[in-house]
Amino acid sequence: MTLPGGPTAGGERSTAVDANSGVLATGDGTRIEQRTLVLPPDALKPALTEDTLAGLHNLPHLDSAVFEGRNDALKALADLPSTGTGIVAQSVKGMGGVGKSTLVLRHARQHVASGRGPVWWIPAESPEEVTAGLAELAVALNPVHVAMPLDEAAGWAVSWLQGRSDWLVVLDNVEDPTPLQPLLGRLSTGQVLISTRRDLRNRGIGTVLTLDTLHPQASLTVLRDLTGRHTDADTRHLQDLANELGHLPLGLQQAGAYLAQTRTSPYDYLVRLREDPATTLATTPPGDPHQRTIARLWSVTLTTLQNTDPNAVPLLQTLAYLAPTPLPRNVLDTALPARQDVDQALGLLAAYSMITLTDTTVTIHRLLQAVLRATAPPASPLEKPRRLTFWWRSKPRPLPHTSGVAVAVLLRAAQREDPHEVESWPYWQELLPHILAIADSHLTPSPGDELAQLLGTTGSFLRSRGQARQALPLEQRALMITEAALGPDHPSTAIRLGNLAGTLSDLGRRAEALPLEERALVITEAALGPDHPST
Template structure:
């Protein structure tokens, strides 16, 4: 049985085992030393600094791009927005929701306001808020940007859940900031965050026009442009119209429903197409067949208008560059915002061809190309929207959600399947091979929304994504993805296939790590008899299920029962796996741990004393498991009433931790804290 390192809490020799996809492998995470209080549920990584310790930046601007210069007809909306957000300054958090149809310009209004008022705030931060996961990720990115300069290790290792909660606490203690939640699907998604904020400004864009008033928000409804503004927008895009053209622009604006998205695409088409006039574009628009429109979009007038403008552009783009049309189909599969352009590089033999196709699409305003820092959480996050000239920057591609919907509805079922499969293949190529290497995590984090959009749950790619989320401690992301993976494998392989059972075991493990040890215990209790029936009571995976049941029983609060289960399991592990197998050593360590937790610190110390020589001989004196055994021996020595000996043991361990893991690694920090704690305990008893 192979053993896969899978993280654990400090001080815990962990029997929670994550099984690999094959039928004969199981995973056991090493343990990492214990904390000073005996609370064995502490974080595995260095904690983020207290929010109060991080000063408000002089200027932190996190906007997705510069606002467009083609912005007309919204002066009144901007005035109303400013009046709402500035009213009652300092009297609590002020929130405003901008609602309206897709393509109406909600996001652009928010961007225009945020950019124009950026000097009025110490911090302006934009969050793509399509889903609760995106909301959490955006707040986590804010936390990392704020913390990075003072504690890069903690910032880089914090889970999204931990970091997002930290960001909200930091904001709640400050004034003079603006937070933008863009494209919120449901008021309930932002309600928990708004409830914790006590100051500052929050700007929300959403298509949902109900459910805001119970949050104390009176939505600002954005309508289509007034006709004079539509004519002016077209004129700004294609050049000032002469008198004869004004009537044509008036007619064209009416045909496009005064919708800013459609007007912008029409203006771009006229501008980049030789000898195309507004009248000529109007004729093309009216030639779009109604039977085509019936298959291009579902929904209301906005969708139909964009579908017509899209069809005109599609024909022209396909004539100029067939690859560009294929890229649009691919972009309809991914999340709409900030796909790294490098993901699409494999769509053609020559990457330059892809770059030319993207530039063509951008010239027609079908996509937006933006330059962002390669690292999503740069040390110097206070970049202005036009400070993107760093050679390490990379280009990202965004596409409007309404354009995505139009493209997708136009495809046949076969085309959708083929395009989604190609999109998933390109994404897999863009993901680093090793999801558990910390240096790869920024890349995974940037691609996570796109992976969730296109990756089949039962695929190897999704396994890599789940492994990243698990390794980085983001169990709230990993668990639902594993649930979908397990469901897919039940449907394709059957409920008792070895791979399905391993997926079931991993789901149980992630359920516990996500904060529900009682549910994890129940899931393993249900899995164990199936393992025993199919594999037999002595199969290694059956032993793994027994170990997991014992571990989560202890985590659920019954240390005595966990101790009993490990007492019964250990002889089987020694006989079947051998007394020196790593899993056997782990079972011995868990028995010691739960014995101590059940109230017998002296027995736990004895067990660790007996375990340590075996671990040193079999795994090596500096193996992580061996060092963890030393840490646990030191801890339970102190708990057994000998703080001076505990102090000595931690004093001997600390320089080894510093040399092997570095001075800021979680295990090093834990050892340092324990040394300080037991030193204080020894001094308090007069033991020098």
């Protein structure tokens, strides 16, 4: 089925609606499909008059009475011209759960309340949904159109919109803007709002308003208003919960509704969220199984990404084990077989608002990271990957854990700059939060003690900066990993012992450092001989 104004496919395809049942039948001479056209309550009433037209709408219910932190965005939509000719479409873009549809719905309800003209809300994930939505508008305007073929009814609705300039049409959750272009080319006398996860810039779809997460104070207000908890003790836990949810509106709403309905304490919910984010973010309040959840919303997006580019989801899973702060983009250069593959996958992830991408950095939302980590497949106990392997393309060898890929790309990035050189410190400072994040979340020993190398080199950077206290736990863990991976008498173990001893000496703990140095000497002499330079 094509949108009004677009090309007709097939030439022999027909579409009709049964006036009694409201069942849509479409045929191409060889097969019949059926879809149900949901008619508005006033479908059997006479055509609307001018007096009643301004109040016409089919807007869904607001998903929450609490609306906070979006006044500037709401004003930007209110300032859009809503009458006259030549009006361009405005799209509201953002990651799933950031509140695009909620913002547009608030604006649409203000439009209705002002009496400026009719408002029609159309789910727009596919061209068929848009055509059906326009046909429903035609029926709402005049029930006679219920007997028309769906395409013709939709075409009539478009012609009616062309003759007026006081309407608002919302195209919600647009997936592919290309089929909409012929339609938008005809609708130039009113206001069209599009909500989408996709980046529609340079797609000929008008201007773009990008929504980000809420300000921390707005997040706290949302949780307090939803739960009715305003004590100082509750406020502290609600602040921690808002931070853990990354100030994502849908996550806040989901948590607040659950807390209000179950009377669960914010602290208990926070503990549960940290221990099992995937299950917690998929849980709806009792009695409301159809409420949108973060996990369900992102699952749909991840499936779309996997079907579009098989590299996109593995790259996103790699980012899940790093920090939710800007990562130097060149760190990911070795994450896929070719740099072009990386750029293409990053572009797709950014287009679906799953990451924030600039010329030099990549950033992922912390809540998305938590879900990806919680749902990642377990590591194979048999994994023995090479230094850096493109595990999602390697068969039938056992797959390494995604955190191992994150370690490998970080190690390669770290080896580009000498941690002892002052000129390299800004670069290392950008890497540091991601190295600390992978140290916390890495699940299995890295091949060839790569994690130990990464932690040890990072310890050297911190010591060179005079931060021996911060370096100490990293070097202690590096030693533990190396001993487990390579054995207590391996030369690499001696290196780790020496580095740890140096750090302890910097901290004034020389009595603890001496036996480590002595052990390192014994290992080195036995492995390399008494006359080797390392000895």
